[in-house]
Structure formats: structure tokens, C-alpha cells
Amino acid sequence: MLDVKIHNLSLKNPVLTASGTFGYGEEFSDFVDLERLGGFIVKGTTGTHREGNPYPRMAETPSGMLNAVGLQNGGVEKFCSEVYHRIKHLRTNIIVNVSGSSIEEYCSVAEQINELDHIPAIELNISCPNVKKGGMGFGTNPEMAAQVVSGVRKVYRKTLIVKLTPNVTSIVDIAKAVEGAGADSVSLINTMLGMAIDVERRRPMLSTITGGLSGPAVKPVAVRMVWQVAHAVQIPVIGLGGIASAADALEFLMAGATAIQVGTANFIDPTVTMKIVDGLEDYCKRHGINDINEIIGIV
């Protein structure tokens, strides 16, 4: 009833978790039956180990939060040699978020992940707002975005999802460019660039001054962008941005997303993904829907 397909990827339901909010899945295994998820997307992985940005990296804002983690991760080799072996037995789709500062780095990481039998897809992160070099720089220009994607396409043979930034004039232009360069799917939106100031200390709340806004505050923007992109490209769209309930997830599906990702909401209720899966089943039953695909893009 809830099965969906993203290119070659079969998901038992459209519920995924967003990169950077769910660790490597293990962190949530006390709360969530990971195998009941359509899949999960592990932390952004780069060519080499990264320490990320200095503390403070987070600030709470109305109905949301800013973060400036800056892609802290152990690097692709550590992922392949350690983390992968701890999680590869899970019967769900484990997707690796791939990040970098240069086309060479993106390609090198993708090539190494391509060798892992139990990783059926990568999500190419050309939209991180918290790194000085690369990241969002690649995702704000259609030509640059296409160059990274075609580079990775040459070395990566499985499902290639490209994660888009909302910090652009036209997200549709970027989506079309990466579709043309060989992406199998696009996921959107990454965080919106934001800023908050501690007026007592007269200082920015984040060590990096600006950071990425996530949570319910960004949801209407994300729904709008998913709707625009879904009407403009042929490849499946994965929607994310402030999803905290089955009703939120349904908004994205109706706007044209084939699957959705849950991010910040995991921090508030670590069991929220299970509630969303249950809620989608319940919605289908109440509305006599035999196949969730019937409602995808109906708005």
C-alpha cells in the first residue's frame, strides 16, 4: 500500500530520514525499528575526516533551529571500513550523503561508496550552507551543479539522488540542470541560510555567524519548492523541510514528492518516523487508497 520507487530503489514506504539528523541509524535503534523505514540517509561523508565548525553550532529559533555543524565526519574510508560493517545487515535502504569541496572529492567518495553492496544509492550534497569551500557553492549555479553531477555520474552506477539548496533564485533551473546531467532523483530542500543574534551579548548565536535553518518554520517554503520542481522535471522528487507528522508528509506527497525525509523532528520525538509510517497507513485506510502513488502529485 505504501510502496514507492525512486529510480531503481524500492521503498517499503515513502519515509526516509534526513542526513545529519539521524547519525548512522544506530543512534536511534532504541527508539525506531530501522527496518520499518523506507530507508535512512547517513551523515554527510567527505573524502577525508573533518572536524566541522567550532561550538556554538546550534541555536533555537521560532519553530525551528539554525545549525552550523559543517560536515563533521570521519571520512569515507572510515565509513567503508567501520560504520558500513555495523549497519549493512539492516533490511532497509541505507543511502549515503556524499559531500565535498571539489568535483574530484565528490567523485572519489562516490566511487568508493559504489563498491559497497548494501548501499543502493547516494545523495549528492551540493547544498550544505556551512562549509567555506564547495557545498552550496556547487548547488547555486546550474552549470556548476551539472558539472558535479555529470562527473559523479561517470563513476557512480547506482541510484544517484542530488540534494538541492533553497538558497537560489530558481530552484527549478538547478533541478533541470542536474536532471540533464544524469541525476536519477532530486531531494529538496536543504536548510535555508539564516542568522540569529544574542542581543545581551551583542554577538551572533553561531560561531560561523550564519547557519542553516530547519524545522517547521521552513515547511511552507519546502512544499512550494517541491511542487514547482515536481512540475518541471521527469525524475522523482524527494521532499523534506519541517516534516513532523503524517499530515506534513502527505502535503509533500500531494505536492509531488514520491518520498519524504524527516529531519529536525527526530530530535523532538525520536519515534516520530514510526508515527508517520503508521499515520500514512491510517490515512490510506480512511480514504480507501490502495496505493499511495494515487495521491502523489495530485495537487
Added chain:
Amino acid sequence: MKEIHNFTILERHTLGSQYFSLVLQHTDTMQPVSPGQFVEVLVEGEREVMLRRPISVHDADPAAGTLTLLIQIVGPGTRRLSRLGVGESLNLVYPLGHGFTTDLRPPTSALLVGGGAGIAPLLHLAKVLSAKGLHPTVLLGGRTADLIPVRDAFLPYAQVGIATDDGSLGHHGIVTTHPDFAFPYDIIYTCGPTPMMKAVARSAAERGIRCEVSLENMMACGVGACLCCVTDTDHGHRCVCKEGPVFDISTMKKWYQC
């Protein structure tokens, strides 16, 4: 194992002008909680607050299925929590983090140094160390007597010394100048304001005493997934919520020396 659970508030106590405590009753079988571990509390009905608030465990009684939280009112989240009453429920994610070392045996001499809200986890620690036959010394510091929320509760488990900046109670001065601080203990535990903990850590390091510090950073997930709450350590950034909140200072030179 970590769990998410709705506890019922069994007791609520006001402690001075800034603090209150909540005794929470588990409705089934409570998970074991070690000294120094913390919970993440869901704050409901407060427009400005979305994220859970990390609160250290002040006391835990596994047989009775109760947890006690000692909370300082510092912002809209803790202010909202202060308005909760007996019989209301509180949603917790717990037990979280890596706590204090407690596998010690007599005649180990232990010192617990707490300041302000950092006094909270030390009661649970004193109780557990006492049960192992140790008789720890506890030094509690605050700006004034009113800001030392708990004192007598320690008496069955420890020898208690007090230091206040204004001399309104106990030793007049900061806690590291209390005469009992200078004793050559085998281990020192500390939790409180960062400058106090750094002073305790530096003194312990100079004297070659093993020392554990319990840090407090802003947190989001509480389980080591989001990497928002990191602290500098000699091995790079580590999550306060998962690798901490308690760290051995042998890996924290970079932190306490600056």
C-alpha cells in the same frame, strides 16, 4: 537501553529563588540510570520552545521507579517546566550520555565539587559512592547562600562543605579556596560553571589527581546524531551528549588550559 516515556510528577519543591525540583514516577519499569547521565525533557505549551531541554538526573531510585530532576530557571523552557504541578505528566528521553566513574572501592578518597545547577548530578553520585563504602567529601559553591539549592540531602552520604562568594554561608570565597579542597584526594568530580570546572581541572592536573568534569552545552538530539553540542577535546570535537557529558580531564587539556 534508552527510552521515551511519560513520567508522572509525584512531588514538586521550590528551592530558593531560582531552583525547583521534580520527583517523577515511572508508570512501568524504569531503565537503569547511572550518576552523571541526563534526560531530555519535552517542554509543551511554550511557543518559543521547540527542542527538548537536557537536564541532569539529581537522584534515581530504581526500586521505586522514580527520578528526581533539580532545575534552575534560566529561560522560557525551564520557566514553563517550573509551572508544572503534581499529577501532571512529563515526557522524557532517557537515560542519555556517559556518566561518572563509580567502580571504586574504599579507601578511595573522592571529592565532589559542585557549583549552582551543577550541584544536581552530584547527589546521585554521592549516594552511589556511599553505597560502595566510600565517604566522599562534597564542596558546594554559589554566589550567595540562596543559590545553593541543596545541602542537607547530601549529609547521609558525604561530608559537606559550603563556599559562597559573599560569605553568606560557609567559607567566604570561591569553592577552590575552601580548605577541604587542598586535600590529596584520589579522584575529583566536578560539575558547575565552566570557569569553576576549569579551575578545578587545572588544580587536579597540577596535583596529579584523577578528575572528571561534567559539561553542559546546548543540545538538539541528545543521542550523538546531530553533532551540535560538541566540545573541544585533545582528540578533536566530541559530543557532550554522547561521549560526555562526563569527560576525564586526561583527554581535555585543550579545554581546561584555555
